[in-house]
Amino acid sequence: MSKEFNEALQSGLDLIRSGGETIDSIVTRYPDFADELREQLEVALWLSSSRALLDPSPEFVTSSKRRLITKIRQEQQATAAPLTWGQRIQEFFTVQKLAPVGFVLVLMLGLVVSGTVVSASQKSIPGDNLYTIKRTLEQIALATSIEEQNDAELQIQFVENRLSEVKALIIEGRYDEVADTLEDTEEQVYDTLEKIEVVSEQNRFLARDLAVQLDELLATQRTILEAITQNSPFQLSFQIARVVVVSEIVKLTAEEFAIFVPPTSTPPPTPLPTRVPTRTPRPTPTPAPTQVPIQPSPTPTNKPTKEPVEPTDTPVPTNTPTTVPTNTPTPVPTNTPTTVPPTNTPTTVPTNTPTKVPTNTPTKVPTNTPTDIPPPTNTPQPTNTPNPTVIPTNTSAPNFTPTQETNSSPTGTPLP
Amino acid sequence: MLQWHDLEDKQLIKLAKDGEAEAFGELYERHVNAVYRFLYARLDNSMDAEDFTEEVFLRAWNSVTNYRERGVPFLAFLLIIARNVLIDHYRKNGRSPHQVTIEDIQLKDTNPEPSEITNINLKRQEIRQALGQLRDDYQEVLVLRFLNDLSPNETAQVMKRSTGAVRVLQHRAIVALRKTMEEQHEQRI
Numbered sequence: 001m002s003k004e005f006n007e008a009l010q011s012g013l014d015l016i017r018s019g020g021e022t023i024d025s026i027v028t029r030y031p032d033f034a035d036e037l038r039e040q041l042e043v044a045l046w047l048s049s050s051r052a053l054l055d056p057s058p059e060f061v062t063s064s065k066r067r068l069i070t071k072i073r074q075e076q077q078a079t080a081a082p083l084t085w086g087q088r089i090q091e092f093f094t095v096q097k098l099a100p101v102g103f104v105l106v107l108m109l110g111l112v113v114s115g116t117v118v119s120a121s122q123k124s125i126p127g128d129n130l131y132t133i134k135r136t137l138e139q140i141a142l143a144t145s146i147e148e149q150n151d152a153e154l155q156i157q158f159v160e161n162r163l164s165e166v167k168a169l170i171i172e173g174r175y176d177e178v179a180d181t182l183e184d185t186e187e188q189v190y191d192t193l194e195k196i197e198v199v200s201e202q203n204r205f206l207a208r209d210l211a212v213q214l215d216e217l218l219a220t221q222r223t224i225l226e227a228i229t230q231n232s233p234f235q236l237s238f239q240i241a242r243v244v245v246v247s248e249i250v251k252l253t254a255e256e257f258a259i260f261v262p263p264t265s266t267p268p269p270t271p272l273p274t275r276v277p278t279r280t281p282r283p284t285p286t287p288a289p290t291q292v293p294i295q296p297s298p299t300p301t302n303k304p305t306k307e308p309v310e311p312t313d314t315p316v317p318t319n320t321p322t323t324v325p326t327n328t329p330t331p332v333p334t335n336t337p338t339t340v341p342p343t344n345t346p347t348t349v350p351t352n353t354p355t356k357v358p359t360n361t362p363t364k365v366p367t368n369t370p371t372d373i374p375p376p377t378n379t380p381q382p383t384n385t386p387n388p389t390v391i392p393t394n395t396s397a398p399n400f401t402p403t404q405e406t407n408s409s410p411t412g413t414p415l416p
Numbered sequence: 417m418l419q420w421h422d423l424e425d426k427q428l429i430k431l432a433k434d435g436e437a438e439a440f441g442e443l444y445e446r447h448v449n450a451v452y453r454f455l456y457a458r459l460d461n462s463m464d465a466e467d468f469t470e471e472v473f474l475r476a477w478n479s480v481t482n483y484r485e486r487g488v489p490f491l492a493f494l495l496i497i498a499r500n501v502l503i504d505h506y507r508k509n510g511r512s513p514h515q516v517t518i519e520d521i522q523l524k525d526t527n528p529e530p531s532e533i534t535n536i537n538l539k540r541q542e543i544r545q546a547l548g549q550l551r552d553d554y555q556e557v558l559v560l561r562f563l564n565d566l567s568p569n570e571t572a573q574v575m576k577r578s579t580g581a582v583r584v585l586q587h588r589a590i591v592a593l594r595k596t597m598e599e600q601h602e603q604r605i
Contacts, residue, residue, distance in 0.1 A: 006568075006583050043590045043597075047562035053540040054563060056452040060466055065444050068473050072437040 005033055009040050016045060125165045126177040134161075148199050152210045155192035156217065162188050163221045166228075175233050182239035189218070189246045193253060200257075208257035215254035218247035425490045432480050440480070444473050447491050450564045451498050457547055457559045458502060468505065472498045488573055495560065495574045542600070549596045554589035561586055 008030045015021035027034045121130035162185035169178045200207030229240045420442035431439035456465035560571040572579045
């Protein structure tokens with residue numbers, strides 16, 4: 001069947017229907033397919049003329065139209081009925097097909113609201129509406145923390161929070177809540193100590209740092225608490241005393257760690273040297289330190305022979321050469337000068353001074369290593385490094401340099 | 417005063433989309449015959465044709481918001497729905513060949529004379545029997561093209577085929593219908 005034939009059929013039908021032509025007149029125009037065209041035209045016209053036979057009755061059309069409009073209006077009334085909020089929201093998202101946009105909007109709104117609530121809750125103190133959220137968030141943070149070290153750090157943060165809350169409550173004169181918060185503080189400190197014990201089973205150096213950190217925090221607050229005791233109601237003094245006691249326990253713990261986990265002997269050797277040179281070319285002045293070991297080496301070996309315990313620390317001399325180069329840029333300088341004096345007192349001084357000295361400076365160094373270290377731009381003083389080199393003659397001197405160095409180094413060691 | 421029948425399909429559709437039931441009623445009145453013919457020519461009885469016609473328009477009302485002209489006339493849109501309604505019907509009840517029911521012989525119009533009524537009913541019976549002997553797609557193309565007067569392109573849209581395929585199908589369907597009618601005529605003799 002050609003295209004020409006189809007066009008002839010279509011135009012033929014149109015002309016015949018319009019009344020201007022007949023089948024015969026059309027067929028004569030297309031002699032090539034006259035017979036076939038005639039047959040097709042006859043059937044098509046017969047069907048077209050039969051169209052009315054298949055029409056619906058006028059009654060049906062009228063009644064059906066009425067029924068249709070009635071149904072449509074019923075549906076409209078049903079949908080126009082007051083909807084619940086849930087239905088409205090559902091309809092909005094389904095009918096408007098804005099589900100994805102709506103989802104994003106709801107999510108953003110949720111984030112904004114929750115973010116606002118969370119940030120506001122951080123400033124709340126006991127008795128505030130948002131305080132429950134603050135404590136819940138703390139519990140969530142603990143629950144979601146994976147490593148014991150992180151748990152301990154969080155616990156220390158919570159101790160700080162409790163102490164801040166105590167101060168805020170006292171300022172506002174809400175002494176009823178102060179007692180409860182002090183009790184919470186005490187519990188929080190014990191929890192932290194337990195966690196530090198757990199950490200110490202995995203990493204003693206890290207545990208020592210955490211203990212020192214906690215001790216520092218409590219040491220600064222202790223004096224404030226003692227001052228508060230004098231001005232606050234009598235019933236609070238008992239709770240405050242308990243917090244002071246627990247802070248003393250923390251202090252002892254930190255000192256124990258400082259004694260039993262002091263030397264930098266084991267941790268630094270391999271990792272630190274590798275790091276320093278890669279990071280800063282300056283450490284290359286290691287030649288200077290290399291001179292140091294030469295001098296100290298003879299003296300330390302002499303003193304260990306005096307004390308039986310310290311010989312275990314004999315590696316110290318070996319360490320001083322290694323560790324000094326690594327830390328020479330930042331920490332060593334600050335520490336070494338301070339530690340120099342104790343070198344005169346071999347045993348007793350070390351225990352006292354190490355704790356005090358580190359509490360002031362070293363803890364800041366590890367926690368804020370990036371920012372705080374630079375300040376020791378006092379390093380110019382350390383440039384007196386020659387002094388320390390002389391000091392090593394006393395075994396205690398190494399004890400300090402290591403402890404402070406290890407404050408930074410142990411945290412570094414796990415990383416490699 | 418502006419009447420509904422003064423408006424074009426396009427304007428009525430816009431009003432219907434806005435929820436104007438009367439505008440949709442006007443559309444119904446304009447196209448109900450074509451929809452009914454399409455259904456009746458392919459169903460066993462007029463009762464089903466009437467029920468399905470109403471269903472087609474209800475479905476059309478519910479989906480009129482989705483209707484975009486884009487070259488598909490509203491009648492083609494309605495006939496596509498009618499075709500789907502038929503397909504659903506066949507799936508549920510199975511396809512059975514046309515049977516001439518008593519309604520084809522009964523009176524539908526009280527005005528004509530009894531002799532005319534008989535003549536009309538015979539003709540209707542003849543055409544329905546003839547179409548009923550054909551394949552579904554032949555019936556469909558013939559109804560769309562010559563009973564509903566759709567263009568080859570519109571027919572192609574309803575049948576979801578190419579225009580060329582519709583032309584070929586139409587040609588074969590006419591040949592098949594003619595043959596069937598001749599056979600029927602011979603049987604009568």
